[in-house]
Amino acid sequence: MTDLVPAVGAGFAFLAGLISFISPCCLPLVPGYLSYISGASMDQLEKPTRSQFFHVLLSTALFVLGFTLVFVSLGTSASLFGSLLEGYRQQVTQISGGVMIFMGIVIMGVIPIPFLEREFRMHPETRGMGMLGGVPLGMAFALGWLPCIGPVLASILFFASTTETVLQGTMLLFLYSLGIGLGFILTGIFFGRAVGALRWVQRRRRIFNYVGGGVLVAMGLLFISNRFFFLSLAMQKLYYQLFY
Secondary structure: OOOOOOHHHHHHHHHHHHHHHOOOOOHHHHHHHHHHHHOOOHHHHHOOOHHHHHHHHHHHHHHHHHHHHHHHHHHHHHHHHHHHOHHHHHHHHHHHHHHHHHHHHHHHOOOOOHHHOOOEOOOOOOOOOHHHHHHHHHHHHHHOEOOOHHHHHHHHHHHHOOOOOHHHHHHHHHHHHHHHHHHHHHHHHOHHHHHHHHHHHHHOHHHHHHHHHHHHHHHHHHHHOOOHHHHHHHHHHHHHHHHO
């Protein structure tokens, strides 16, 4: 836990990143992304030489850096916007909770929303940039819209708008990026084993959709009922009792 962001909020942001990574819109694309940003074939990713391994790892890290820069900037902007509405913090919190519930329902597929199901992806020209091309590719990944990632990101941004300081909101999006980035990096490191795990998750994508959507709905209800604040306090007290 960090003093900047209460344990519940930090855990939720990181979990939201993991949910985004294993979503059916992102997960099937991961091997292709890793191959494209590193210039390695699938066989090379599965059984890399030592030099290929470090090349893939560095390329993936630069890709993660690219989308982290964008997500963190969005978190800072959301927090700044929320600070302008300081006098309406309770209303902003309740609106944020409503958005989380709505986005959770969208992810579960209970209510089909056609315009939210469309994909928008940017494809920057990175030929000639070598490994550094991973940074703009990561930024393009963050600025695009995937039906499974967009609702989760929107929920985290609304969450960031309710934080007390800009630094807290920025940290929330950093933790969200860390959740997604960890998935990419671990897949790059253990690609041979990860492929099987990715297929296993993909076969159970509806279950993961319901779990991810359910988490957002639960958080939204805590926000609307003003229970999230008390849950955060309880977790902080428990943390200090256990470790201090």
